[in-house]
Amino acid sequence: MPPPDKKSTEQEETLSASTREEIQAILWKATDKLRGSVGPAQYKEFVLGLIFLKYVSDAFDEHRNKLAKALAEDGVPDDRISDFLEDCDEYTSAHVFWVPEAARWSWIVANAKSQGVGKLLDEAMDAVMRGNAALTGVLPKIFNRDNVDQKRLAELVDLVSDARFGNNEEKLAQDVLGEVYEYFLVNFARAEGKRGGEFYTPQSVVRLIVEILEPYEGRVYDPACGSGGMFVQASKFIEAHRGRSHKTDIAVYGQESNERTWRLGRMNLAVHGIDGNLGPRWGDTFADDKHPDLKADFVMANPPFNIKNWARDEGDARWRYGIPPRNNANFAWLQHAVSKLSDRGTAAVVLANGSHSSPRIEAEIRQAMVEADLVACMIALPPQLFRTTQIPASVWFLTKDKSPQGATRLDDRRDTTLFIDARGMGEMVDRTERNLTETDLAKIASTYHAWRGTASAREANLAYQDESGFCFSADIATVREHEYTLAPARYVGVGSPGALDPPAVPRSGPASLMKDLYAIFD
Known part of the structure; x- marks a missing residue:
């Protein structure tokens, strides 16, 4: 019998993870795919930027689904619902980041193989920054560089895809991502030793x-x-x-x-x-x-x-x-x-x-x-x-x-x-x-x-x-x-x-x- 596919096994682990701690541990292990491909100085910015993009997309989808449900219950026609769902103000007024279509995680996953995952991620970061003044100049655009192993990056995107920051019955997407972000900061500080104190x-x-x-x-x-x-x-x-x-x-x-x-x-x-x-x-x-x-x-x-x-x-x-x-x-x-x-x-x-x-x-x-x-x-x-x-x-x-x-x-x-x-x-x-x-x-x-x-x-x-x-x-x-x-x-x-x-x-x-x-x- 051939050995199980490593990528499939990791994805199954992520999907079956039932606790925040399990998701955090699997994601941390998964980031090792990029070690050696990305320089140590960029590593944490690279990984946290990727997780951040997944979070804003999940939070956007979470609010979008709630908005669609509320509009339907109010009897709003389907064509008007579509207009509301693409209205930036419907999100920013609720303190949710506006995510343009080309930056939504579902779009990135669907088009990664045909257009190149690194290129799509850089374009997504740029689109999110253009759509949210608070994020101007903040997100990393470092995914489509020659030194980044695109195969490993695609595998990491697959695994992050299965980390659910939204649609959690117990916690908001913001709270789940906040905990994951802090977990990664702690681990990066430990991994970097003295420089981590910076x-x-x-x-x-x-x-x-x-x-x-x-x-x-x-x-x-x-x-x-x-x-x-x-x-x-x-x-x-x-x-x-x-x-x-x-x-x-x-x-x-x-x-x-x-x-x-x-x-x-x-x-x-x-x-x-x-x-x-x-x-x-x-x-x-x-x-x-x-x-x-x-x-x-x-x-x-x-x-x-x-x-x-x-x-x-x-x-x-x-x-x-x-x-x-x-x-x-x-x-x-x-x-x-x-x-x-x-x-x-x-x-x-x-x-x-x-x-x-x-x-x-x-x-x-x-x-x-x-x-x-x-x-x-x-x-x-x-x-x-x-x-x-x-x-x-x-x-x-x-x-x-x-x-x-x-x-x-x-x-x-x-x-x-x-x-x-x-x-x-x-x-x-x-x-x-x-x-x-x-x-x-x-x-x-x-x-x-x-x-x-x-x-x-x-x-x-x-x-x-x-x-x-x-x-x-x-x-x-x-x-x-x-x-x-x-x-x-x-x-x-x-x-x-x-x-x-x-x-x-x-x-x-x-x-x-x-x-x-x-x-x-x-």
Whole structure:
């Protein structure tokens, strides 16, 4: 008996997949068909662009079928129904992307063999961008190039054809695709190692920031937005707490310096139904601020750690607390975040732990920021949250106003900073990666909310108190005694030994040791 046809077997697996996880795993495995045919730098853009096109087509068909059914029930004649079904406004008014006929997945599949799949895909991407202003310049047109194996691409199109993003009884096409898109982003970040950190922040870190900031409404800004994970999580937070109809209560603004990552971010916002402003194009936040007049209610950022040779201008008005050094942009990111805050805004910036106690110029800036009463909270994160780097990290929470803020009725925390040492938290999901658990996230966020006296803390009857080894509320005199060092371990006291010492990492020899050293000093 001849062996089963591989393509047919994979298609049968996809069609028989009954869960989101099964579909995701099969699609991820299928993308290996293009590995080696497409360069690593283009790979994720290539695959995610293809999945995005399938999604917009499925979502379009889903709405088209509902529209046709509703019109028929209303007694509209068949010839008039056809006119309505091809009316762009019937889709855009329902926040569904308009998909011209030549970009619909059924057309691509039907004509792929006769006209060439790569050519049809590039034309489809172009047609969707022309039909939707929000997608102008976003979708990749890289499928009909000489280096792309058209046979493998056709096989991948066959498999993606069987992934159903629409007509799902339990979830909208947008939600299904959003989950698949995030799954692929996570896997691409893992596959790319250190470079993956350029476009992806671990979900538990993003969730921690969002759970603490509680961005229910207002302007949300990320100056190093990568693929837009902060915005997606903020939207999910609002939906979970106030419902899908309130997702538009925030306006999102971002900037990204890498062209391909900027495109991924815009696609990510689109598949999650977020109308975000990531600027007219990509650009360096320090050299070419795309939102120069923005004042945000929330700033959320995970910028690249310890970057050297950045676009430093000593006369930049953002350096109110001191000119950052040439060899490290950490305090440039912090001051940029402060410059973007509204009068009562709050920022969360993830930085390497070296920012706690770095000497000389950074020490002077840190002192100036403390004396200006900008530092609300410092959280030391557990090790190994970031698969892409071994550098230990913390989150800086900054605000211009620690007063009760009138009707907001917060606790008065002027000249006070909360320190949280969460290094002993989290659980390993595999040999190299740790996640913060739901319990961890709840404890850290509720500690901050109790300290600040937020509405959510009052509703839960939470009252703040110091906890040895975990949290401490320090007045500015205490911070001065520590010479403005902001490492939480200096303030919270001694907890369990495991909370203060990172876990041992097995090494296989000198090469591994050198790799660790490079990670620390990079």
